[in-house]
Amino acid sequence: MTSTSPLPADAPQPLSTSPRADSHPNHANHPNHSATHADPATPAPAVRAVRLTKTYGTGGAAVHALRGVDVAFERGAFTAIMGASGSGKSTLLHLLAGLDSATDGHVLLGDTDLSTLDDQALTLLRRERVGFVFQAFNLLPMFTAEQNITLPLELAGRVGRGGIDADTRAWFDRLVDVLGLRDRLGHHPSELSGGQQQRVAIARALLTRPDVVFADEPTGNLDSRSGAEVLELLRTSVRELGQTVVMVTHDAAAAAYADRVVLVADGRIAGDLNRPTPEQVTAALDALRTASLAGSIVGAR
């Protein structure tokens, strides 16, 4: 799969997006449309899911959280994942980040197939090549902001007796300044506001210069201003620091910060929007909801 198109040609068409895509060609997320990105010169994606399937439980109690997802995330891009509650967004993110193992299919982080790694290797991969920002409980309460930020380096044994090396130090200083955490470094999480806590988490996620930063509703607990700050920072890290960020969000306004929005419905990729406005995102989500409603009514009959 060299194409960055989220949907391979032989994949079933997402039911939901077709009517809207036709009526609003500008906002369309048609595979053919996004295929303009499928430039052979485009570098290999940072992370990619291939026929990714996740089933919780077995038999009658089985929940199909992901049903064969194929999606790729470009390097240096800010992608948002959206979808209804329970559609499988978090599951997808966890699998992409190597936090959980897939039932079937593959996750490729660069050239590394995560399904071939054991727990030890996955842990080291998370430590070195992946960064996270969660919705809540991002920080360890017993450490200061600075200690929380440098924790992944410490875990890797990269903090020597004289502290971190000069190169990393410079990067740390830059991150701290960009994120405005300079005078908060000595504080414990309980002494920080929610927004500050999220910024510390972002600094930590970026410090190791990971291949991808994953964020699961990073602004979910924040007021709109703090949320905007955090999103702006994530975008800055992509634009200015060249990071790759994949973020799950419920908020159309948040998604509008992203370069691209991937829609998930019922464990499948249900659409893909490029540089959408908040209105376009809302419209696409509405379409999804209507379609699934229609689907369930049809299904009920």
Added chain:
Amino acid sequence: MWRLTWAQMRRTGGRLVAVGIAIALGTGFITAAFLGSSTLEATALATARAGVGDPDLVVQTSMTADQVDELATLSGVAAVQPIGFVGREIGTGQGSEYLLLAPPATDDRLAPAALTSGETPDAPGEIAVPGTTAQRLGVQVGDTVQVVSQIWTADSDEPTREVSDAVVVGITADGSGLGFGLPLGLADPTDVAAWQAADGSTWSGATLVLADGADAAAVRDAVAGSVDPGATLQTGEEYARQVASSFTDGVDVFRSLVLAFAGVAMAVAGIVIANTFTVLVAQRTRTLALLRCVGATASQVRASVRLEALVLGVVASIAGVIGGIALGQVVLTILGRANAGVPLPAVVPVSVAAVVVPIVAGVLVTLLAAGGAARLATRVAPLAALRPVDLASGARRRSVRPAIGWTLVGLGVAGMAGALVVSAGGSFDLGLGLGVLGGIVSVVGLVVAAITYVPGLTRVLGRTAAAIAPARSRVPARLAAINAARNPGRTTSTATALLVGVALVVMMSTGAAMARSALDTELSEQFAVDVTVSGTALSQATIDAVRAVDGVASSVVMDGASAEVTTDDGTSTVTAYSASDIAALADVVATLPAWGRGVSMADGWVLAKDGPLTVNGLTTSGKLVEGLPSSTVLLDAETFAYASLTPDSRTVWLALTPGADPRAVANAVTDAVSDTTTGTAGATPVVAGGAVERAGYGQIVDTMLLVVVGLLAVAVIIALIGVANTLSLSVVERRRENALLRALGLTRRQLRATLAVEGVLLAGVGALVGIVLGVGYGWLGSMLLLGPTVGLGVGDLAVPWSTVLVIVAVAVVAGVLASVLPARGATRTSPVAALATE
């Protein structure tokens, strides 16, 4: 409310198991203490019964054989058997042995010893010997043995030896009769009467069996009229109980001692319980707050916690009692198989106290210990439910406890210092009492004030661990150090529980170590000669054999003679030895001073200090040598001859190779002596000396220490369970943190290491403080207890290093083990699953 409590317990059931075990261990201990003492009592009673047979009436007074016979003529009396025995030396070609002998009974119910084979002696010159004696002497039914009587007469200092032959007609069961476990033989009544007459001894009473249908009261009156008015008359049962109680005076002391240790174990269990409940309540803060929000009153919340404690206490205590009884039964069965020679009951005698006391104690301790947590639960504000998950560890409450604790420590230390002064001034008992009181007060103070020093020590230990850890393990070490110091209260009470047990164990070991070294010094002064073998007929074969024993470094053989010596203090009879080889003697007797002509050496009994010493009229200048066998005078060969002394005995003195096990050597020497001594040609040579004595005393100290440490070990085990419990509770609490760390790249191995280090820190702090305190108290205690008698001083501190090392090792291993289960749970949980749970 019950439904709620039950639901809470079910949710936290696993976490209560460990506390349950702690309580069960404590109550099981109490049960075992009761069972042990009642088994001892039952055994004593059974032994006593076996010893007296099954008489209807027992008379206790000094009686002649005629008086005993007279009882038999009273109407209503079917049979009479005298109480007591005569002792005779029984010899064969293989050796000789001192044996207690009694006449056989006319009625089986009064039999002093049961026959296992052969017949009852019923003609003069017939004898029945116990099985083990027969084995040792190599005799069987039909063989002849020599019976040696040593008859002392008023006009001679020396007994006369009379030897007669006897035919063995039967073998008696060991420990089956009047001898209460001593091997008892039977001899013909005529012979026994003759021996008794020769010894001038009497019976100490008689046992009677009444004729069928006889009026017990009437017979009793008749017997009372017939014997000495001061005689005691008892029924058989009364007599057995009286005899048993003479053995069991010690049982009450034993029971009190074991119960005291059980009390320590329960106190430690109490600390563990209190800690666990506090943690559980802290973890349920949100649930409790929610309950308060929907209308539960504070007292309902408190009642719920108390109810939980009650259920736990009852269940665990019952389990402990059952466990204790089962253990007792197992031990009894094993002992019964081992055939200890005493009549053990087949089933443990379970008294009401053995069941009720532990259950009441267990439930009370649990309820009391959970009381603090119950009060804490009522302080949970309904609003706590609405707050986000607590990130801060909670405001620290100022408490007056440390102040009280340090005051107590101050008082206690002052008391102990006073005790040392008073004791040095000569008031031993006052000093000891004051010391014990000061010790207890200061320990209580230290436990109460533990919060002020344990967390700090934990931090220091943790930092040290983090500093010395290699770069890759530094994070686990640091995380562990931080985690261990996060909940000062929790860490403190966990460590305190261990501290108490460890301090007691180390205190006892220090005391024992100091007592041993004091004893050794004392004994080597008292016994300058390691082993002596002496006898009137010490053969060359015996001398050669004992010299060849492994572990004997040097030896000296000397002729001895009974001599009359006169000193400034008076005249006494001593054994004078002819030291023909002074060089060899100096090798054996380390304390021997330089020896000149006309000088005699004497021990402290003979000579209080250096001065003139007249031996058989020959005056020499006497020198006092510490540690010679008592009533010994050493003369050089020339002087010995000059004093016209005639050798009448020989002795061989042995010095042991340094490092040789004195007990083993002494045993080997004893064996060598009995192997080379035959017949009854003379008295068996006597093996004595400092080595045996030293080893004996040392072993007494060691055995007592072993028993005490064994009993205290229960408290230590309970405390270690507490460590595991605290750790697993903390891990549950830190699920999300651990998951986050895992997500950020903490490997499974690092997580395991973190928990292991934390466990070691928790256990290590308790152990270290306990060791320091134990050494201190042990040192002080031995000075107070032994100082006045053996001159133990401040500088005589003997640290029991081996015990200290074992305790440190146990603490480390236990800390690591304590982390195994929590770590399994923590590492198995996937980072996602743990982050998802609220």
